[in-house]
Amino acid sequence: MDIAAGRYWWVLVVRDVSAVGDSAQILCVMRGVGRGRSSICRSFSGTLEECRRFQIQHGGADDGVLLVDDATPVKIVSDSVNPVVDFPGYKPDCWDHVDTVSGDFSVVALRSAIESFAQDVQKVGFKIIIHLPLVLAMSEMVEVNEDAPCLLFNNENGFARLYLATEGKVVAGYKVLGENTDELEKYIREQYLVKDPVKIPFTINAEEIAKTVAEDAWLFRTDNMPSFHTPANKDALQRLRDAALFRRTVKACVVVLLLSAFVVLALGIVESVYTSESQAKIQAHQSIVQKQKDLALIWEKLDREKAQSEEFLKHRSRMSTTITNFASVVSEDIWVTHWLISGQVHSVQGYAVTSKDLSDFLEKLENDRSFINVRLRTTEKTTWKKHDVVRFDLTAENVR
The missing domain is CATH 3.30.420.40 (ATPase, nucleotide binding domain)
Incomplete structure (x- = not known):
């Protein structure tokens, strides 16, 4: 039932296929509820054969694994656009490369080594869904x-x-x-x-690695994750597709049930309205005098609401003017990612292409008579899609 609900992944971390003892570790990662992080519900360290037996004993005989490879020799190439390895005796097509999500670097390894490692894992019965090098997971975890x-x-x-x-x-x-x-x-x-x-x-923590890989699989789906070109096991993929179909079917049934309940509720409302209107017609001649009294009370209430509405519109007009004035000073080289208005104080976060663009933006705010106490709380040079930008955090107050 858990695999049908898409609630867990088996993650296999392999350090050395030829070693004895704790050369591999298999972990079952449960998906977190709501915004909670995933957790490890089962874990075992040993040889590949022992890890496979552990998976079978815990109901995972037909499940595939997310394979994290720490045994295949790899090379890091900083140019991920053209990750070419020039090594005597090897042609370019002898290498397989994996680009990181950010595009900062590529991991390159011999195709023959990758295939040999995958075959050793498959010999003991594991069904590989995705095969990725350990260094990719480590790059996401180390600051x-x-x-x-x-x-x-x-x-x-x-x-x-x-x-x-x-x-x-x-x-x-x-x-x-x-x-x-x-x-x-x-x-x-x-x-x-x-x-x-x-x-x-840094420490190689298999549990944290398994959580990172599993969460990436839930977030990006396995076919969109960076990985070696090891073919995925067809039976494991079909099991995932069947599970996805099951989830879609359950969702469709829930939608049908909700629509049915809505239709029943709507019919009940229509019946109630019709009954109410019939009773109102019968009692209409008895309520003329009372309506005249109620009308006077309604006029008094409308006068009070009118005064409240006029006060609200004045406040809204002032706020709209302030927002318009602020937006008018934002240039094309400024991106606002967070804007919070609390009373008279505007808290703004975003990015600028250069420090000069940020300085010009601050100068425009200070020269605008709609704002006072313009303060730059923090700035930080960073990168966005390989472009240098300046992250900023500032506050300003409305002129009352």
Whole structure:
């Protein structure tokens, strides 16, 4: 019932298909209720065979898995538009590449290595729905400094991992056997001419990785997620399609039931109105005197409501004028993303193409006689779709 409702994913994180012991981990991620985050309801670490047996024992024999690959050697290419790897003895079509959602970098790996890894996973009975490298999930989870080069390092599970990020973008990544990162760090410093990077340790948490991958699958759907070109298992995909059809059928039944209830309610209302009108006609001649008294009371009420309406329209006119004046000073190079009016105070957040555009916008507000106390609370240089922009947060008050 849970798979029919689309409430969970099986996520398989594999570190080494040939190793013994805890070389893989399988996790069942339950979807959060409302805006709540997803949670791990089942988890097991062991070999691939043991993980498959765990999935079968917990009712997942026919379910596919979201495969997170930490075993296939990959290379990070910062130019995601043309991710070409020039390596002696290999043609360009020998490589498979995966672009990140943001387009900051690509992950490149040998097609033969990817296919060999996928076959090893499929041999034990796993049905792959999507196959993606671990570094993609890690790039969404690790925060880097956009002002200075960052060296992200990890030395767990017998491997040393180093990722270099400049200007908030990952440009290089390495994983070597052994837990000593000194030699690898020295190589990266010399290769990429980085003197004093900010060193940031990170932890490979399989549960957080599984949650991130599962939430991306719910948000973007698996066919829109960046991944290797490993063919998805047809039976697993058909099971997902059947589940989606089931959910659509349930929704259609609910809509039909609601429409039926609405029709019944509407018929009841019509009957009630008809009965009410019939009774009103019978009693009409008895209510003439009372209506005259009620009419006088209505006139008094209308006079009071008229005065209230005039006061409301005056207030609305002032507010409309203020909004119009504010909108008139917003240029084409300013984007307002958040505008909150609380009493006389306007709180505005947005983006400007350049600092000068923001300065001109502030100057126009200060020169506008409709506003006083124009204050710039914060500014921050950032990027939007690879374009440099300035994020701002300001306040201004209406002139009463």
